[in-house]
Structures are given as C-alpha cells and as structure tokens.
Amino acid sequence: MSARDQILHAVRRSLNAHGADSARRKAVAHRLARHPAGTIPERGQVPHRDQVALFRAMAKEVQASVDVVESTDDVPAAIADYLRAQNLPQSLRRGGDERLAALPWDTQKTLEVTTGASAGDDLVALSRAFGGVAETGTLVLLSGPDNPSTLNFLPEVHIVMIEADDIAGDYEAVWNRLREHTKGGVLPRTVNMITGPSRSGDIEQTILLGAHGPKQLHIIVVGTNRPGGKGSRR
Amino acid sequence: MSLDQHPHVGLFITCLADLFRPSVGFAALKLLRDAGCRVDVPRAQTCCGQPAYNAGDRRDTAAIARQVIDAFEPFDYVVAPSGSCAGMIAKHYPDLFDEKTREHARAQALAAKTHELVQFLADVINVEALDVKFDKTVTYHDSCTGLRELGIRDQPRRLLASVAGLKLAEMEESETCCGFGGMFCVKYADISDHIVAGKTDFVRQTGAEVLLAGDLGCLMNMAGKMQRQGSGPEVRHVAEVLAGMTDGPAIGEADG
Amino acid sequence: MEIRSPDFAKNSSRALHDAQLQRALGNVKLGFIAKRRKAIDKLPEFERLRDEARAIKEHTLKHLDLYLEAYEKKVLEAGGHVHWAADARDARRIILDICREADAKTVTKGKSMIAEEVALNPHLEQAGIDVVETDLGEYIIQLRNEPPSHIIAPAVHLNKEQVEADFRRCHTGLPDGRDLDEPVQLLGEARAVLRQKYLDADVGITGANFLVAETGSSIIVTNEGNGDLTQILPKVHIVIASLEKITPTLEDASQILRVLARSATGQEFSVYTTLSTGPKRPGDPDGPGDYHVVLLDNGRSAMLGTPFEDMLRCIRCGACMNHCPVYHSVGGHAYGWVYGGPMGAVLTPTLIGIDKAGHLPNASTFCGRCEAVCPMRIPLPKMMRHWREREFERHLTPVVQRAGLGAWAFFARRPRLYHALTSMSAAVLRAMAGRKGRLARLALARGWTRFRDLPAPQGRTFQAQWQSGKRA
Numbered sequence: 011m012s013a014r015d016q017i018l019h020a021v022r023r024s025l026n027a028h029g030a031d032s033a034r035r036k037a038v039a040h041r042l043a044r045h046p047a048g049t050i051p052e053r054g055q056v057p058h059r060d061q062v063a064l065f066r067a068m069a070k071e072v073q074a075s076v077d078v079v080e081s082t083d084d085v086p087a088a089i090a091d092y093l094r095a096q097n098l099p100q101s102l103r104r105g106g107d108e109r110l111a112a113l114p115w116d117t118q119k120t121l122e123v124t125t126g127a128s129a130g131d132d133l134v135a136l137s138r139a140f141g142g143v144a145e146t147g148t149l150v151l152l153s154g155p156d157n158p159s160t161l162n163f164l165p166e167v168h169i170v171m172i173e174a175d176d177i178a179g180d181y182e183a184v185w186n187r188l189r190e191h192t193k194g195g196v197l198p199r200t201v202n203m204i205t206g207p208s209r210s211g212d213i214e215q216t217i218l219l220g221a222h223g224p225k226q227l228h229i230i231v232v233g234t235n236r237p238g239g240k241g242s243r244r
Numbered sequence: 245m246s247l248d249q250h251p252h253v254g255l256f257i258t259c260l261a262d263l264f265r266p267s268v269g270f271a272a273l274k275l276l277r278d279a280g281c282r283v284d285v286p287r288a289q290t291c292c293g294q295p296a297y298n299a300g301d302r303r304d305t306a307a308i309a310r311q312v313i314d315a316f317e318p319f320d321y322v323v324a325p326s327g328s329c330a331g332m333i334a335k336h337y338p339d340l341f342d343e344k345t346r347e348h349a350r351a352q353a354l355a356a357k358t359h360e361l362v363q364f365l366a367d368v369i370n371v372e373a374l375d376v377k378f379d380k381t382v383t384y385h386d387s388c389t390g391l392r393e394l395g396i397r398d399q400p401r402r403l404l405a406s407v408a409g410l411k412l413a414e415m416e417e418s419e420t421c422c423g424f425g426g427m428f429c430v431k432y433a434d435i436s437d438h439i440v441a442g443k444t445d446f447v448r449q450t451g452a453e454v455l456l457a458g459d460l461g462c463l464m465n466m467a468g469k470m471q472r473q474g475s476g477p478e479v480r481h482v483a484e485v486l487a488g489m490t491d492g493p494a495i496g497e498a499d500g
Numbered sequence: 501m502e503i504r505s506p507d508f509a510k511n512s513s514r515a516l517h518d519a520q521l522q523r524a525l526g527n528v529k530l531g532f533i534a535k536r537r538k539a540i541d542k543l544p545e546f547e548r549l550r551d552e553a554r555a556i557k558e559h560t561l562k563h564l565d566l567y568l569e570a571y572e573k574k575v576l577e578a579g580g581h582v583h584w585a586a587d588a589r590d591a592r593r594i595i596l597d598i599c600r601e602a603d604a605k606t607v608t609k610g611k612s613m614i615a616e617e618v619a620l621n622p623h624l625e626q627a628g629i630d631v632v633e634t635d636l637g638e639y640i641i642q643l644r645n646e647p648p649s650h651i652i653a654p655a656v657h658l659n660k661e662q663v664e665a666d667f668r669r670c671h672t673g674l675p676d677g678r679d680l681d682e683p684v685q686l687l688g689e690a691r692a693v694l695r696q697k698y699l700d701a702d703v704g705i706t707g708a709n710f711l712v713a714e715t716g717s718s719i720i721v722t723n724e725g726n727g728d729l730t731q732i733l734p735k736v737h738i739v740i741a742s743l744e745k746i747t748p749t750l751e752d753a754s755q756i757l758r759v760l761a762r763s764a765t766g767q768e769f770s771v772y773t774t775l776s777t778g779p780k781r782p783g784d785p786d787g788p789g790d791y792h793v794v795l796l797d798n799g800r801s802a803m804l805g806t807p808f809e810d811m812l813r814c815i816r817c818g819a820c821m822n823h824c825p826v827y828h829s830v831g832g833h834a835y836g837w838v839y840g841g842p843m844g845a846v847l848t849p850t851l852i853g854i855d856k857a858g859h860l861p862n863a864s865t866f867c868g869r870c871e872a873v874c875p876m877r878i879p880l881p882k883m884m885r886h887w888r889e890r891e892f893e894r895h896l897t898p899v900v901q902r903a904g905l906g907a908w909a910f911f912a913r914r915p916r917l918y919h920a921l922t923s924m925s926a927a928v929l930r931a932m933a934g935r936k937g938r939l940a941r942l943a944l945a946r947g948w949t950r951f952r953d954l955p956a957p958q959g960r961t962f963q964a965q966w967q968s969g970k971r972a
C-alpha cells in the first residue's frame with residue numbers, strides 16, 4: 011500500500027468512516043462549492059465611501075502611508091512627489107500591468123521607470139493591487155506575467171496603486187471577485203495579502219520595520235468612492 | 245425544585261477550611277443564614293476529590309464523588325466557600341460517569357445546584373449589600389477556578405463595595421495564577437515558588453493592608469510565602485470580611 | 501532533536517536560576533498579553549469567530565480523508581506535487597530526494613514547526629546541503645545551535661546582548677568595531693546577510709498555516725516577508741505541513757485568520773498572508789518552477805477519534821504559552837522537545853510518548869488560562885488530565901505520589917476515619933506551631949515548607965466544632 015493510501019486508511023479507521031459514505035461526500039462537496047462565509051465583522055459592512063476611509067485608516071494603523079488622488083492620471087506625479095518627500099531617487103521598477111502601463115508617465119520627465127521582475131537591486135517598486143480589504147487595511151496582489159511577486163518583497167520601498175472601486179469591506183468579498191477573475195479555475199501562483207510594511211519583533215519583542223521585505227509601504231488610492239463599488243460580498 | 249423563602253443549603257465545608265481554617269466555615273454559615281437559608285453540614289463529607297482527579301486517579305475520584313452526591317442530594321443547594329471545590333462538583337462530576345447512566349444524571353443534578361459561596365449570595369440569593377464594617381484597604385486575588393470555570397469576578401467586588409469603610413486597591417495581574425495548583429506546589433515546588441513570588445510582589449505593590457481571595461489553597465500559598473519573605477499584608481478569606489468576622493488572627497498569624 | 505523532556509524538573513530548575521533567561525521571559529508577559537487584549541477588545545465579533553473557527557476545524561477533522569483527497573486533486577491540477585509522509589523519517593527522505601533532484605547546494609527555510617518536529621535541518625546538513633533559516637528568530641537560534649523556545653517567537657528566550665555576541669561570532673568579515681547595540685542594528689545586519697542567501701538558494705522550504713482544499717493553495721502567515729522571499733526566489737518550493745492544516749475553503753481560512761494574529765501577536769492581521777498555488781505559470785517572470793507539498797501524518801491520524809482529537813484544532817498561535825504561568829517561569833526549552841507550554845504539554849506526549857514526556861502534562865497548575873485564551877477553544881487542561889489518567893493507569897505516576905494518594909483516598913472515602921484523622925492532625929499541627937500560628941518546617945510537607953511557611957490549623961476542625969454544637 012502506498013503511503014498515501016496508508017494515511018488515508020488510518021484516518022478513516024480512526025474516524026470510523028469509509029470514503030464511499032455518500033452523506034460525508036455530499037457534506038464536503040457542498041462546503042467546497044458553496045464556501046459559506048461565517049461571521050463577517052460589522053466594521054467593514056458600511057457604505058463604500060466609508061469602506062475606503064476605513065481602509066485608509068487601518069493601513070495607517072499598521073504604518074503604511076496612504077495618499078489619495080482623483081484619477082489614474084495623477085498617479086505618476088503623486089509618485090514623484092512621494093519619492094522627493096522621502097528623499098529617494100526618481101527611479102522605480104514596475105510590472106507590465108496594463109493599468110500601470112497606461113499611466114501618463116511622460117508627465118514626469120525625471121522619473122525613470124523600468125519594468126520587469128526584481129533581481130534584488132531595486133530601491134523602489136510599484137505594483138497594482140487587485141483588491142483591498144477595509145477591515146484590516148490589507149492589500150491583495152496577484153502574481154502573473156505582468157505582476158512579478160519579487161517586486162512586492164525585494165525593494166526597500168513598495169508603492170502600491172489601488173483603485174477605490176477595488177476596495178471591499180472584508181476578505182470574503184475579495185475571494186468572490188477572485189473566483190470571478192479566475193472563472194473558477196486555478197488561482198494565480200501567488201496571492202499576496204499585505205498589511206503594512208515588513209516587520210519583526212524577534213529581538214526582545216521590539217517591533218522593528220523592514221525585516222526582510224520592504225521598509226516602507228506607500229499606498230496610492232485612486233478615486234475616492236462610487237456608491238456600491240465592488241464592495242458587496244455577493 | 246421550588247425555591248421557597250428559606251432554601252435548604254448543604255454547606256460543603258472543603259477539606260482545607262475544615263482542617264486549617266474553620267472560621268471560614270462559620271463565616272459562610274453566618275452569611276447564608278443572614279441571607280435566609282437553612283444550612284446543614286453533612287457529616288459524610290471529606291473532600292471534593294480533586295487531589296485524586298488531578299492526579300489521574302478516576303476510580304477514587306468517582307468513589308469520593310458518589311459519597312458527596314449521596315450526602316448532598318437532599319439539599320436545594322450545595323454551597324462551598326471555594327471556587328475550586330465548587331467548580332469540581334459543578335463542572336467535573338458529571339464527566340466522571342458514563343453518560344445516560346443514573347449516576348451521571350445524579351451528578352448532573354448535583355452540579356446544577358452547586359455554587360461557590362459569594363456567587364451564590366450575589367447571583368442566586370441576590371444579596372446586594374452587607375451590613376458590616378471593615379475599615380481597611382484590601383486587595384483581591386481572583387482564584388483561577390472560580391474566575392475561569394465559574395465566572396466569579398464582579399460578585400466579590402460588588403459585595404466588598406458594600407462593606408462600610410472598605411477600600412479596594414486592585415493589584416496588577418489579579419487574574420494570574422498564584423502558583424498553588426494543588427499537588428503542583430509540592431511536585432514542582434521551585435516553579436510554584438517562582439510564580440507565587442511574582443504574585444506577592446504585585447500584592448505588596450498595592451499597599452493594601454489585607455489580601456483577600458475566595459480559595460484557601462491560594463490564600464495559604466500567598467500567606468505562607470509572604471510570611472517567609474517577612475513582609476506583606478495579612479491574608480483572609482473574603483467570606484470572613486463579608487461576614488464581619490475578622491476578630492481572630494489572619495491566616496498563619498499568631499493568636500491574639 | 502534530542503529529547504530532554506524526562507529532565508523537565510532539572511531543566512526548569514536551571515531555567516529559574518538563569519538570570520538572562522528570566523529577563524527575556526519578562527518580555528513575553530509584557531509583549532503579548534496586553535496586545536492580544538487590545539486587539540480583541542477592538543473586535544466585537546471575536547468570541548463568535550472563535551466558535552466559527554472551532555466548528556470549521558471540527559467539521560474538517562470529521563471529513564479529513566475527503567478534504568485531503570480534494571486538496572490533493574487541486575494541487576495536482578495546479579501543476580504541483582503532493583507527497584505523503586507517514587512519519588518523520590519519510591518526510592526527511594522525501595525532502596532530501598527533492599533537494600538532490602534539484603541539485604541543491606543551498607536551501608532557505610521559512611519558519612516551520614513541522615520541520616523542527618521531523619528534525620529536517622540536521623538531515624539535510626548531513627547530506628552536505630547548506631540550510632539557512634530566514635525568520636530572524638529562527639536564524640538567531642540556528643547560529644546558536646538551539647531549538648526554538650516558542651512556536652511563534654523562537655528566540656524569545658534571548659536578550660539583544662546575546663544576539664549581538666552571536667552575530668559578532670558568526671558574521672565574520674564584517675568590521676569588529678561596528679555598532680550593534682540596538683535591535684535595529686542587529687536587524688539591519690541580519691537583513692543584509694540573509695538577502696544574499698535568498699538569492700543564492702536553490703530550494704526554499706516553508707511550512708503552512710493552512711492548506712486550502714477548495715483551491716489547492718498553501719497559506720503562510722508571516723510578518724517579516726522571509727517566507728515569501730524563501731518561496732519566490734529559488735527554483736523549487738517545498739511546503740511541509742501536517743494533515744490537520746487542511747481547511748475547506750478560502751472563507752474558512754478567513755474565519756480562522758481573524759482569530760490567529762489577534763491571539764498570537766495582538767495584530768489585527770499579520771503583515772504577509774500568502775497563498776501559494778502550484779508552480780509559476782507560463783509567462784510568469786518569477787516564482788518557483790516546481791512546487792511540492794509534503795503531507796505529514798506522524799501520529800495525527802491516530803489522534804482522531806481519541807480524547808486528543810481536539811488538539812488537532814491547534815493553529816500554533818502561541819497564546820497558551822503567552823498566558824501560562826509555568827511557561828513564564830521556565831521558558832520553552834525546559835519542556836525538552838519541539839513544543840513547549842500548554843500545547844506542548846498535550847501534544848508532545850502523543851509524539852514522543854508519555855513515558856518520556858510524563859512531566860509535561862503534570863507541570864501545570866490547571867489555572868485554565870490557556871483554555872480561556874485559546875482561539876480554537878481547545879480544552880488543554882482537560883487533555884493534560886487525560887494524560888495524567890493514562891500515566892496513572894500505566895503506573896507511570898511516581899511511587900511516592902501514588903502511595904500518598906492511595907493513603908489519602910483511603911481516608912477520604914471513609915468519613916468517620918477521615919474526621920478522626922483530621923482532628924488528630926489539627927491537634928498535632930497546632931501543637932507543633934505553638935502560638936506562632938504557622939510552621940516554618942514540616943517533614944511531611946517539605947515541598948511546601950521549602951519555600952513558604954505553612955499556616956497552622958486554627959484549633960479544632962470545623963466538623964468537630966460543628967458536631968459539638970458550636971454555632972456561629
């Protein structure tokens with residue numbers, strides 16, 4: 011018997027069950043297909059405008075900085091301003107994401123923008139978030155051909171653009187969008203939920219930012235709100 | 245069970261109060277009678293069985309439990325001046341017997357009518373205030389079983405607040421274990437000592453004149469430690485203060 | 501890892517007298533308890549989420565075989581591999597084989613208690629592979645050749661001066677005069693040293709907080725980002741996880757995630773929660789080319805259907821340790837194996853045997869605080885008592901204790917004799933104490949009187965006074 015069969019057999023023996031039991035199979039298939047949501051904290055169950063405000067507040071609580079701009083057209087300037095204010099060079103690396111590519115980069119002549127994954131020598135990276143969760147100020151980023159995961163972790167400064175419409179109240183709302191996005195197929199290789207910049211408390215329980223990942227997380231929220239948004243769970 | 249004006253209470257005296265501090269028993273008697281209860285103390289009680297239970301000896305525990313059930317079954321309520329012993333009867337006795345047996349049903353019935361003294365006064369009899377005086381600053385330790393198994397936290401504080409002249413100075417970490425733990429304090433004496441030493445530091449920091457709690461195990465542990473350390477407030481069972489019976493020496497103190 | 505659990509008493513004695521350790525343990529109390537309280541107070545739904553989390557795990561365990569099959573199917577669909585390991589030896593062999601296949605010279609590792617459980621590092625090192633722990637705490641203890649002392653804060657037993665000394669000893673080639681007084685400087689140095697390791701690594705090994713059956717994803721939860729760099733840079737990602745990490749859906753994982761970080765570090769959410777599904781896809785510019793999951797049983801299947809099944813709900817948050825007075829006193833190493841504190845006191849005997857781990861479930865005051873804070877509502881004291889019962893049944897309880905207990909029970913079951921004995925004891929103790937009201941030494945209670953005075957009985961027993969008609 012293979013190790014697999016041995017283990018499954020041992021589990022069934024302990025449970026006093028057998029795999030063919032149709033009631034058990036049905037219960038499992040049902041849960042996997044319906045993915046019931048359980049308890050959703052009230053704090054995120056507010057109008058979309060308030061969800062965006064909550065998202066910003068929660069992100070700041072975990073030491074991210076947050077900027078708000080009216081439209082995607084304003085993003086390159088906001089980035090240039092941020093870099094200047096932080097005394098950082100006007101240079102960043104980003105993925106080929108079409109919404110990032112469509113930004114009016116030519117408005118910032120001094121800003122040097124390269125594209126592709128990071129090999130570890132970039133100071134600043136820019137990514138686009140697939141979603142945001144107001145409940146805890148969490149960004150959700152998907153990996154893909156135009157969205158390298160290395161950009162989320164190797165650079166010291168991580169700038170993330172998120173459209174206000176993509177901010178939801180709770181994680182479950184993002185999972186439902188993700189299911190639509192993948193049309194029920196396989197998830198992207200990496201889904202990063204990011205809540206603030208990297209940190210460690212491993213030395214004397216003193217929390218320090220920038221353990222292995224970015225020391226700074228800067229979020230640019232585009233647009234403020236639209237009634238409804240994509241913030242409802244179903 | 246009809247709750248008449250004068251419920252019949254069986255006082256579970258507890259082995260520690262019986263041997264070391266009978267005044268706690270008399271304080272409990274007074275409090276219960278003042279609250280309108282008829283109280284009896286069955287002779288056929290020794291201990292709740294916790295020493296055996298926590299040592300993994302289920303057989304002896306069950307035998308002792310049967311004895312307690314026999315002795316206390318006739319009463320409207322079982323009341324113990326200890327969260328630990330009351331918790332043993334109220335939360336663990338039913339687990340000692342196979343479900344669906346008569347013994348299990350009897351254990352459950354007894355469990356349902358068993359209470360710790362202060363909780364009984366505050367929550368069952370609805371005593372709101374006591375007509376006693378105690379002109380001292382006290383601090384209160386939340387004994388673990390009472391706190392976490394029976395939810396005793398506000399009741400003693402509420403009743404203490406009604407005692408004339410009494411001031412409560414809360415200690416840091418009043419909900420942290422004192423390190424007694426029954427046989428633990430003897431089997432792992434040095435760990436227990438470390439824990440109680442931390443506890444007595446917090447007690448002294450309050451500047452209180454009296455340390456109170458609802459369980460003699462914890463009280464003897466903390467009193468014994470502070471006496472060994474040579475400093476700290478006097479130590480009493482909360483029932484003594486609530487009953488206004490504080491004339492005698494505190495725990496481990498010399499007569500007169 | 502060498503088993504030192506039988507020496508718990510000796511280990512704990514040493515720990516109590518270790519001034520460095522005692523100073524470090526102070527941080528556990530300060531760091532974790534208040535932060536957890538604060539996070540929970542901010543979430544009114546917390547208690548309901550605990551119930552949900554427990555129900556999810558109970559449901560999952562009852563259907564574990566089916567969820568394992570569903571999970572495996574999804575991993576395969578995503579292009580990953582699933583390996584089943586019945587025990588630690590299997591897991592080590594499987595992982596070494598994958599590393600050899602990848603021609604691995606350097607392996608980076610995210611923090612994994614399961615890897616500790618199967619003693620993975622020594623096995624890979626013996627095969628000539630350079631294994632680098634990347635979680636800062638794990639990295640520090642790796643330099644010291646020590647096991648973790650806490651399941652989420654492996655180096656919580658250390659002070660910064662000790663870390664500084666280790667860095668100076670191990671990070672050769674850096675200027676001797678460099679300033680390492682502050683934690684931030686230590687962190688900066690570790691970051692720089694480890695950065696190169698991430699880039700050099702051929703294989704990255706992580707644990708998993710969840711294995712999601714719905715999607716075939718493994719989820720890790722970290723604050724540093726080390727687990728991410730460990731898995732996206734090397735060409736192979738290996739996940740090692742025990743069976744009970746299975747969680748049905750993303751929604752189910754979300755319910756449990758809501759209680760995990762709050763219980764563990766008092767954060768509302770950890771910084772990085774990462775779902776990994778299979779290897780990188782065609783066109784992906786980064787990510788591992790191969791993705792392997794090693795599913796470890798190592799005794800879990802045998803816990804199902806027993807009184808210890810509840811322990812399989814454990815999500816390794818460490819709240820039980822953070823609130824345990826015994827853990828606060830002696831730290832994690834005293835427990836003598838991988839898992840310490842209350843969860844270790846229950847789990848370790850199932851993994852190394854109660855004959856070796858007998859002290860662990862006994863070294864508890866049963867204060868119940870572990871159960872009170874456990875997000876998964878695991879009745880830890882109850883299960884420690886189960887172990888004590890098994891020891892008693894198997895006559896593993898120490899002879900002296902057993903004899904004493906037997907004598908006591910003999911009297912406790914005979915009220916008449918008992919009252920005679922207590923009356924006599926009251927008189928004797930009272931006489932010995934004289935007018936002092938307490939005893940400083942008592943041969944029969946040495947464990948007590950070594951550290952404390954014993955209050956003497958007030959006089960006659962309550963029962964004797966009651967019987968002779970004295971009334972309040």
